[in-house]
Amino acid sequence: MIEKKKEDTTLPEVRYFDYKDIETLKRFLNPHGRIVGRKHTGLRAKQQRDLARAVKNARFMGLIPYVVR
Amino acid sequence: MPKICLVLRLKLFPIQKKYGTVRKALKEGYIITVKHNFMSETETHEDKGGESTVYELGYHLVPSLGEDDLALRVTELQKAITALGGSVISEGQPQSTTLAYQMRKMRNGRWDKYDTALFGWVRFEAPASAVVELKETLEHDEYLIRHLLIKLDAVALAPEPVRAPRTKSTEVATEPKELEKKQEEEEGGEVSEEELDKQIEQLIQ
The missing domain is CATH 3.40.30 (Glutaredoxin)
Structure with missing residues (x-):
């Protein structure tokens, strides 16, 4: 049986992912500091790419850890 | 239409x-x-290449700077941008932040290690050629532990949109669209086939 995808209702309303906005980015990281996949974030493909870019920038700038043990 | x-x-x-x-x-x-x-x-x-785009520079300054020195460093950064033909749009004053991991920088022939830094950012508009030169100066800056220069797109620069509250029933919203589509289809049928062929021939020529 094919389940119908939920539309819009689960989408988080982030328009632009800023690498400085750590609080927003942390919503999309798991406890180990890894980026959560699209399946769970419910983001559009472009948004997910922007998110990944922002997280990587934030990691480089030492605002977010690369790994949490 | x-x-x-x-x-x-x-x-x-x-x-x-x-x-x-x-x-x-x-x-x-x-x-x-x-x-x-x-x-x-x-x-x-x-x-x-000649047109100017908006960039954002994020930087970590050495935490040992005093208040006066800090202000001096910030103004010097702005000067570097304006001297190359850029103009500052907005900025965030450097604030002390604890780094997620230890960073190090070669100063005076040895590696200095940092657990905290003063993080600030500048948004500015500049031509592409100026940014290349700016990168060069930033890399040789003694007091910068790390920096990040990114290009900002239209989405980042656009103000936050004000949204109207959602209508509860979606049925009302879809109906007029469907009606329009039907009307368009009817209108489209009026064009004769000979005219279509003529138009296509003109396009090929």
Whole structure:
């Protein structure tokens, strides 16, 4: 049986992912500091790419850890 | 009423191959323009070097700086930007932040290690050539532990949109659209087939 995808209702309303906005980015990281996949974030493909870019920038700038043990 | 403009790029799609779709589009009342030389378009895109784009520079300054020194460093950064033909749009004053991991920087022949830093950012507009030079100066800056220079797109610069509250029932919203579509289809049927063929021939020429 094919389940119908939920539309819009689960989408988080982030328009632009800023690498400085750590609080927003942390919503999309798991406890180990890894980026959560699209399946769970419910983001559009472009948004997910922007998110990944922002997280990587934030990691480089030492605002977010690369790994949490 | 002219609808959306359908642009055909002849280098990519020879018009003969797309005859069916062109015919259909004409029938539906689209206006078709043909670009014979697709390559010239990409050339003009490269010429944009002179125009200025908006960038954001994030930086970590050495935490040992005093208040006066800090202000001096910030103004010097701004000077470096304006001297290269850029203009500062907005900025965030450096604030002490604890780093997620230890960073190190070579100063006076040895590695200095940092657990905290003063993080600030500047948004500025500058031509592409200036940014190349700016990167060079930033890399040799003694007091910068780390920096990040990113280009900002239109989405980042646009103000936060004010949204109207959502309507509860979606049925009301969809109905008029469907009606419009039906009307458009009816209107499209009025164009005779001979005219369509003529229009396509003109496009090929």
